[in-house]
Amino acid sequence: MKKSSDKPIELILFSVLDRVFAIDQEYLVEVLESTVASQLPFVPDYVDGLINVNGHILPQVDLAALVFGSDYIRPLGSKFHTVLIVCVEGVNLAFRVGQVQESATIVEADIQKNKPARKSKKNAKSDKDQVDEYSIGKFKHNENQVILLDADALKDVIKANETVGGKQGFLGKVAEQKHDEEKFQGYLIVKVSDNEYAFALNDVYEINVLDTIYPQPRAPVHIAGVSLIREEPRLILNLSELVGEQTNAASAGSVVMIQSGDIFCGLLISKLCGLEMISEHQIKVDKDKGLKTILRGDTLTKVIDINELFTDKVLKLIKPYMPDQKAMDEKIIIKQVEMVRFEMNGSAYGLNVKKIHRVVSDKTIEPLLSKHGCIMGTMELEGRVIPVINLYEQLGYPAEDAVFREYIVVNDGENDWGLAINETDQIIKIDENKIDAVNDKDMKYVSAFSSYNGGLLTILNVDAICKDNRHTATV
Amino acid sequence: MFNKYIHVQCEEYSLLLDIRWVEEVINITSDTDVSSEVSWRKQKIPFIDLTQILIGHKPKNNKHCIIIKDDEKHLALGVGQVAQIQSIKDDDFEDLPNLDFPFNDYFDKAYMKDSGKQCVYRMRNLLQVKAVTNKLTK
Numbered sequence: 233m234k235k236s237s238d239k240p241i242e243l244i245l246f247s248v249l250d251r252v253f254a255i256d257q258e259y260l261v262e263v264l265e266s267t268v269a270s271q272l273p274f275v276p277d278y279v280d281g282l283i284n285v286n287g288h289i290l291p292q293v294d295l296a297a298l299v300f301g302s303d304y305i306r307p308l309g310s311k312f313h314t315v316l317i318v319c320v321e322g323v324n325l326a327f328r329v330g331q332v333q334e335s336a337t338i339v340e341a342d343i344q345k346n347k348p349a350r351k352s353k354k355n356a357k358s359d360k361d362q363v364d365e366y367s368i369g370k371f372k373h374n375e376n377q378v379i380l381l382d383a384d385a386l387k388d389v390i391k392a393n394e395t396v397g398g399k400q401g402f403l404g405k406v407a408e409q410k411h412d413e414e415k416f417q418g419y420l421i422v423k424v425s426d427n428e429y430a431f432a433l434n435d436v437y438e439i440n441v442l443d444t445i446y447p448q449p450r451a452p453v454h455i456a457g458v459s460l461i462r463e464e465p466r467l468i469l470n471l472s473e474l475v476g477e478q479t480n481a482a483s484a485g486s487v488v489m490i491q492s493g494d495i496f497c498g499l500l501i502s503k504l505c506g507l508e509m510i511s512e513h514q515i516k517v518d519k520d521k522g523l524k525t526i527l528r529g530d531t532l533t534k535v536i537d538i539n540e541l542f543t544d545k546v547l548k549l550i551k552p553y554m555p556d557q558k559a560m561d562e563k564i565i566i567k568q569v570e571m572v573r574f575e576m577n578g579s580a581y582g583l584n585v586k587k588i589h590r591v592v593s594d595k596t597i598e599p600l601l602s603k604h605g606c607i608m609g610t611m612e613l614e615g616r617v618i619p620v621i622n623l624y625e626q627l628g629y630p631a632e633d634a635v636f637r638e639y640i641v642v643n644d645g646e647n648d649w650g651l652a653i654n655e656t657d658q659i660i661k662i663d664e665n666k667i668d669a670v671n672d673k674d675m676k677y678v679s680a681f682s683s684y685n686g687g688l689l690t691i692l693n694v695d696a697i698c699k700d701n702r703h704t705a706t707v
Numbered sequence: 708m709f710n711k712y713i714h715v716q717c718e719e720y721s722l723l724l725d726i727r728w729v730e731e732v733i734n735i736t737s738d739t740d741v742s743s744e745v746s747w748r749k750q751k752i753p754f755i756d757l758t759q760i761l762i763g764h765k766p767k768n769n770k771h772c773i774i775i776k777d778d779e780k781h782l783a784l785g786v787g788q789v790a791q792i793q794s795i796k797d798d799d800f801e802d803l804p805n806l807d808f809p810f811n812d813y814f815d816k817a818y819m820k821d822s823g824k825q826c827v828y829r830m831r832n833l834l835q836v837k838a839v840t841n842k843l844t845k
Binding site: 270271272273274275276279281282284287289290291418511 | 719720721734760761762763792801803804806808809810813817819825826827
């Protein structure tokens with residue numbers, strides 16, 4: 233400021249922490265309530281960021297941090313709820329301060345000027361008290377010592393950018409026009425038979441590549457089988473069947489794991505195509521048909537709604553095969569269940585030894601005069617004649633070329649039965665908590681699943697197998 | 708004239724990238740190996756964690772990686788999240804203050820969003836920024 237010593241200087245007083253500051257009103261443009269600044273990276277601590285003041289983008293400076301250093305300790309109860317817009321040589325700056333107090337009028341002679349000192353480096357980190365650097369001096373007002381800010385020094389804190397065409401400073405304006413806004417959503421693109429489909433990424437739990445999918449006996453075509461995923465048996469469905477495409481049997485492949493309500497299963501796909509970010513303008517919804525598609529290039533890809541996949545009809549078909557999702561509770565004693573393990577059609581099966589009376593071999597089977605269920609004949613055991621069930625046929629496997637060497641004698645609570653198999657493997661022990669029971673209501677011949685030696689073990693329901701043949705037994 | 712921009716969020720920083728430079732947006736999963744290079748389309752390309760550069764420390768969770776291009780060169784940028792696409796007129800951008808700080812290496816303009824309450828920074832193509840490309844060649 234260059235004024236004659238007796239010319240009055242109109243000042244505005246304001247607090248910064250517990251000190252009182254003043255600035256020449258000639259430089260003051262506006263006083264505002266403090267707002268949140270948009271942060272700027274790579275700036276010193278005293279720069280809060282950028283603010284919008286009546287459509288102008290201005291940098292906002294924390295005056296306390298600037299003059300007292302960034303390590304200043306804010307006294308309890310102090311607030312910074314005022315912004316002073318200051319204009320020096322055409323440059324607008326915003327300073328965040330405490331409270332504006334009052335105006336004062338002084339003359340130059342009232343000012344106790346600072347001793348000349350070497351200016352610190354411009355824009356250096358303000359890590360110590362730099363009050364003298366940014367002030368002209370002090371004066372007394374109403375028993376308070378007031379620090380008079382040097383507007384010229386403040387201007388040097390932030391340099392203005394002069395663009396081509398004479399635009400000065402960093403003034404901005406708020407856009408008034410509305411703009412099209414699009415949002416991205418992630419979609420997983422898969423191939424089912426020969427067609428591409430999309431899953432909303434939020435619907436996808438995970439994607440797995442399975443080496444082996446164990447088909448289930450007499451399972452509906454919707455069910456590809458059961459596979460072990462991280463040693464847990466998971467039901468795998470043929471997505472092709474669910475979406476109306478041609479289903480080809482597969483014993484391995486990529487699956488999309490999904491969760492819908494209490495359904496947690498894998499959907500077998502032909503191929504995983506990729507992931508795409510789709511804008512909302514590319515999404516088409518036909519509310520009448522309940523169809524959602526996405527436009528990719530010039531192709532419309534149908535979006536699969538996982539909630540609509542599982543109709544009541546489908547649920548009825550698949551639930552009997554759905555393993556329980558057992559919680560792994562804290563174990564005190566691990567019970568083990570003994571099973572007789574054997575193989576059939578390349579898959580491993582187990583029978584609870586409690587249901588088994590004995591295993592016999594080298595038996596002559598007397599065929600029945602007429603066909604009854606899956607009973608292939610009778611055999612003599614301990615002076616009695618018991619019916620023998622062809623287990624291959626019972627479980628839906630081709631039985632023409634089956635070679636039966638052993639017969640597992642079981643009891644269903646009423647009668648003894650022989651289950652004809654190729655041969656037993658061994659007796660194994662499985663932790664009870666590693667056995668995942670299937671839904672009991674509509675169970676067929678499978679009572680549970682487990683894993684053994686890295687492979688799936690399907691545990692058969694002896695009672696159900698025998699019950700299906702009971703009414704035909706005439707011995 | 709309207710140009711399309713990908714609006715990206717890197718923690719507290721909102722950024723705009725000209726969509727003409729963007730080759731692809733990929734997800735970063737726990738399996739994605741993001742060191743100084745990433746594998747992309749059978750080639751190794753340099754990777755920069757843009758969020759980490761802006762906030763000064765390792766971010767909690769970058770969800771997306773944006774592959775940008777300049778001629779035949781590519782660069783992978785780790786960002787918090789891709790939020791949306793916006794069409795913005797050139798005239799609606801404003802100059803940033805020349806504060807002699809490195810942010811001018813990364814941003815060239817500002818756009819006021821949410822009725823002027825939030826400032827969104829327009830990114831430069833980092834493949835054209837010497838301060839960035841020099842670090843990649845070290």
